[in-house]
Amino acid sequence: MRYLRWLLVPIVVVPLTLLLFHGFGRDPREIPSPLIGKPAPSFSLAALDGTRLTAAQLHGRPYVLNFWASWCIPGCVDEHPVLLEAERRYGADVQIVGVVYNDSPAAARTFLDRYGDGGWPQLSDEGGRLAVEYGVTGPPETYFVDATGIVRGKQFGPLTMAAMDDRFAALLAARAAQ
Amino acid sequence: MLPTFGHIALVIGFAASLFAAWAFVIGGRSGDERALSSARRALYASFALAGLACGVMVFSLLTHDFSILYVARNNATTTPPFFSFISLWAALEGSVLFWTLLASGWAALVLHRYRSRHRLLMPWVGATLAAIDSFFFAVLVWPGNPFLRVTPVPAEGAGPNALLQNHPFMGLHPPLLYLGYTGLAVPFAFAVAALVTGRLDEGWLAVVRRWTMIPWIFLTLGITAGAWWSYEVLGWGGYWAWDPVENAALLPWLTATAFVHSSMVAERRGSLKAWTVSLVIATFTLTLVGTFLTRSGVVASVHSFTQSAIGPWFLGAIALALTAALSLLVWRLPQLTGTGRPTSLLSRESAFLLNNVLLCGLTFAVLFGTLLPLVVAATGGGTISVGAPWFNRVNVPIFGALLFLMGIGPALPWGRASWSSVRERFGVPVVAAVSAVVAAWALGMRGVGPLGTLGLAVFVGGIMLDELVRGARARSRYRGEDPATATWRLATRNRRRYGGYLVHFGVLVMAVAVAVSSGLASQTSATLRPGESVRLAGYVLTYDRLVVEPLAADPRVTEARAELTYGGSQEGRLATALRDYPNSTTAVATPSVRTALGEDLYVTLLAYDTATRTVTVRVFVNPLVVWIWVGGAIIGIGSTFAIWPERRRVPVEASEAERLPAREPAPSVEGA
Numbered sequence: 017m018r019y020l021r022w023l024l025v026p027i028v029v030v031p032l033t034l035l036l037f038h039g040f041g042r043d044p045r046e047i048p049s050p051l052i053g054k055p056a057p058s059f060s061l062a063a064l065d066g067t068r069l070t071a072a073q074l075h076g077r078p079y080v081l082n083f084w085a086s087w088c089i090p091g092c093v094d095e096h097p098v099l100l101e102a103e104r105r106y107g108a109d110v111q112i113v114g115v116v117y118n119d120s121p122a123a124a125r126t127f128l129d130r131y132g133d134g135g136w137p138q139l140s141d142e143g144g145r146l147a148v149e150y151g152v153t154g155p156p157e158t159y160f161v162d163a164t165g166i167v168r169g170k171q172f173g174p175l176t177m178a179a180m181d182d183r184f185a186a187l188l189a190a191r192a193a194q
Numbered sequence: 195m196l197p198t199f200g201h202i203a204l205v206i207g208f209a210a211s212l213f214a215a216w217a218f219v220i221g222g223r224s225g226d227e228r229a230l231s232s233a234r235r236a237l238y239a240s241f242a243l244a245g246l247a248c249g250v251m252v253f254s255l256l257t258h259d260f261s262i263l264y265v266a267r268n269n270a271t272t273t274p275p276f277f278s279f280i281s282l283w284a285a286l287e288g289s290v291l292f293w294t295l296l297a298s299g300w301a302a303l304v305l306h307r308y309r310s311r312h313r314l315l316m317p318w319v320g321a322t323l324a325a326i327d328s329f330f331f332a333v334l335v336w337p338g339n340p341f342l343r344v345t346p347v348p349a350e351g352a353g354p355n356a357l358l359q360n361h362p363f364m365g366l367h368p369p370l371l372y373l374g375y376t377g378l379a380v381p382f383a384f385a386v387a388a389l390v391t392g393r394l395d396e397g398w399l400a401v402v403r404r405w406t407m408i409p410w411i412f413l414t415l416g417i418t419a420g421a422w423w424s425y426e427v428l429g430w431g432g433y434w435a436w437d438p439v440e441n442a443a444l445l446p447w448l449t450a451t452a453f454v455h456s457s458m459v460a461e462r463r464g465s466l467k468a469w470t471v472s473l474v475i476a477t478f479t480l481t482l483v484g485t486f487l488t489r490s491g492v493v494a495s496v497h498s499f500t501q502s503a504i505g506p507w508f509l510g511a512i513a514l515a516l517t518a519a520l521s522l523l524v525w526r527l528p529q530l531t532g533t534g535r536p537t538s539l540l541s542r543e544s545a546f547l548l549n550n551v552l553l554c555g556l557t558f559a560v561l562f563g564t565l566l567p568l569v570v571a572a573t574g575g576g577t578i579s580v581g582a583p584w585f586n587r588v589n590v591p592i593f594g595a596l597l598f599l600m601g602i603g604p605a606l607p608w609g610r611a612s613w614s615s616v617r618e619r620f621g622v623p624v625v626a627a628v629s630a631v632v633a634a635w636a637l638g639m640r641g642v643g644p645l646g647t648l649g650l651a652v653f654v655g656g657i658m659l660d661e662l663v664r665g666a667r668a669r670s671r672y673r674g675e676d677p678a679t680a681t682w683r684l685a686t687r688n689r690r691r692y693g694g695y696l697v698h699f700g701v702l703v704m705a706v707a708v709a710v711s712s713g714l715a716s717q718t719s720a721t722l723r724p725g726e727s728v729r730l731a732g733y734v735l736t737y738d739r740l741v742v743e744p745l746a747a748d749p750r751v752t753e754a755r756a757e758l759t760y761g762g763s764q765e766g767r768l769a770t771a772l773r774d775y776p777n778s779t780t781a782v783a784t785p786s787v788r789t790a791l792g793e794d795l796y797v798t799l800l801a802y803d804t805a806t807r808t809v810t811v812r813v814f815v816n817p818l819v820v821w822i823w824v825g826g827a828i829i830g831i832g833s834t835f836a837i838w839p840e841r842r843r844v845p846v847e848a849s850e851a852e853r854l855p856a857r858e859p860a861p862s863v864e865g866a
Contacts, residue, residue, distance in 0.1 A: 090263060
């Protein structure tokens with residue numbers, strides 16, 4: 017009986033710790049995208065180099081829409097080499113498209129000059145209309161669209177090398193299955 | 195070069211605080227004075243080193259040194275110096291750095307102040323505080339290193355969080371709150387020391403109450419300043435939303451308040467000791483839980499910092515602190531059983547006891563509501579959020595009951611009261627309360643909440659005033675002093691009691707202001723073309739023009755400003771704006787608040803159209819809001835009055851005694 021009071025310690029500590037520990041696996045701001053499995057929003061936007069790109073032009077080929085900004089440090093800075101590597105590995109099969117999010121074209125240009133321009137189109141989303149249609153909460157966010165124009169996946173936060181390989185492989189597998 | 199210097203300061207600070215903890219334990223076990231004095235010096239050094247690291251960070255922010263990741267993320271070349279400075283605590287790593295400075299500062303202050311008193315307790319107090327400091331230093335050296343570098347160095351930084359660079363209050367609210375949070379480690383350290391040494395006497399209670407009150411004052415002011423900031427900045431017209439971070443600050447405040455009350459029973463009757471110690475432990479644990487919730491990205495909130503690696507560290511610290519303190523408590527439990535006998539239901543003890551039950555009920559309700567989303571997610575129930583209506587519904591009745599107790603508690607004597615004496619004391623206040631409610635009703639005030647709170651407040655205020663007047667009159671009669679002198683001397687001879695009354699008075703002011711402002715506010719929104727007007731509660735607001743231009747202080751920020759003229763019980767011009775920060779996804783509202791003693795006119799811009807020059811504004815008329823801040827200030831003044839050191843009767847001797855180090859160890863003499 018006298019030792020029973022020692023039970024008080026684990027009774028308080030263990031459940032509290034477990035409960036708080038459970039919170040780690042998730043990011044409360046990560047919202048599953050309602051777009052997955054649905055047709056991708058269409059767009060017609062000017063790129064930084066002045067050319068125009070529409071969603072229709074990309075039809076028939078999987079594409080990856082990467083929302084980024086020069087002020088998004090370190091997320092977009094960390095992610096940039098991953099995207100360059102993705103272009104090297106998968107560029108033949110998948111079109112990467114950058115969308116400059118809430119940023120000036122000049123600042124975006126400076127960013128690309130500094131960290132390396134992979135040569136894929138960089139769209140200027142003035143007013144953030146495309147970002148709103150995709151439901152972007154903050155850069156970087158990346159959407160994976162298959163060859164038929166259906167959204168297949170969403171990366172919340174920066175892509176890592178491992179995540180990038182998984183995501184691109186899944187996208188290409190979706191194409192192979194058709 | 196400089197950032198490396200800052201990092202090295204943190205590494206040495208970690209080593210110094212770890213050494214201090216070890217040397218305090220050695221000194222505590224052996225009583226070796228050399229070990230204790232070197233432990234103290236190591237603790238002072240760790241404070242200085244934290245100061246040095248903060249200095250390096252502030253300098254790097256002011257000079258926009260983007261080679262430091264923290265600076266690149268939270269500063270831009272266009273950031274004004276004031277906001278660069280306060281960016282020290284605007285994001286995760288910096289705020290932990292600032293936190294460490296304050297925590298080690300409190301530790302150094304306490305150890306210095308009691309260097310020749312409480313000789314048995316202090317080594318363990320020092321060891322606990324040094325151990326806590328070393329945890330914070332460790333977080334800064336490993337997972338939360340604020341001096342991480344970026345290569346290549348960016349040409350421009352992201353700039354501070356848009357919400358946090360929008361109002362100077364960010365310079366006030368976090369430091370006050372952090373001073374409160376970090377200070378609550380001191381009573382915890384005293385609790386650990388008392389449990390280790392088994393010296394849980396009246397002297398201990400007096401020190402711990404004082405050192406709970408000091409951070410409590412900062413916490414109170416910090417919470418009030420936070421509510422004020424939220425009101426002035428967020429543009430929704432309110433000041434409290436039961437956001438997880440607000441709750442995180444409120445939880446330790448509630449348990450600390452419960453402690454302040456229960457400790458009086460413990461002191462007076464020798465009972466409730468284990469309970470009182472538990473409250474101290476709970477308070478400190480709740481400060482850690484609150485920090486964990488907001489700094490690990492576990493709950494979503496206006497305040498939550500980015501998800502980070504420091505979460506597991508904090509979790510480990512919570513588990514460790516709680517396990518250690520509870521084990522000590524369980525070990526000492528047989529010695530802590532009270533000597534006091536159960537008393538009459540109608541006594542001040544009972545009132546205090548009930549106060550504790552209610553405060554703990556509030557703590558539990560708030561904790562439950564805050565953690566419920568986590569529980570539901572953990573059990574696979576998906577994502578839920580617990581909203582303000584739930585919190586209001588559960589907590590408002592408890593607050594009402596506490597308010598009522600605030601009146602009857604002081605009216606009851608210790609031990610046992612007779613019904614007739616209670617009736618005698620209640621007569622006048624009850625009449626005053628009823629007349630106040632009737633008068634307010636006649637003047638047009640409606641609603642159960644506002645009228646009920648007003649009635650309760652007048653009742654409680656009446657009892658306190660009655661008590662003060664009786665005391666002063668008696669003193670004036672027996673000593674022949676004039677009423678003003680008699681009142682002042684009465685209050686300064688019983689600082690704790692009358693300071694407490696002043697705190698209660700501040701709470702009453704705040705309660706009435708909260709009830710009236712939330713119950714009787716009016717609001718409307720309107721889309722206006724230039725020259726059009728909107729009317730609300732006797733005010734007429736006429737929209738004049740729309741100006742869209744870069745902000746003078748920071749040209750990267752575009753401000754769209756609607757200029758209006760207003761007439762009514764206040765008159766003048768105002769401008770309310772939406773600001774577009776380059777690093778913010780949404781435009782940040784800059785509400786315009788015109789404050790008067792009776793009511794605030796609060797105008798916020800919701801949307802604008804540059805083509806048609808139309809604007810959509812929301813207008814609030816919030817009665818009595820300013821009295822919430824006044825109430826907070828009264829609480830601050832009252833509690834400072836309560837803990838102000840009593841004037842020594844023989845000042846010369848006392849100061850000499852203090853100057854000379856106590857030659858003989860006098861462990862049996864324990865005094866605050």
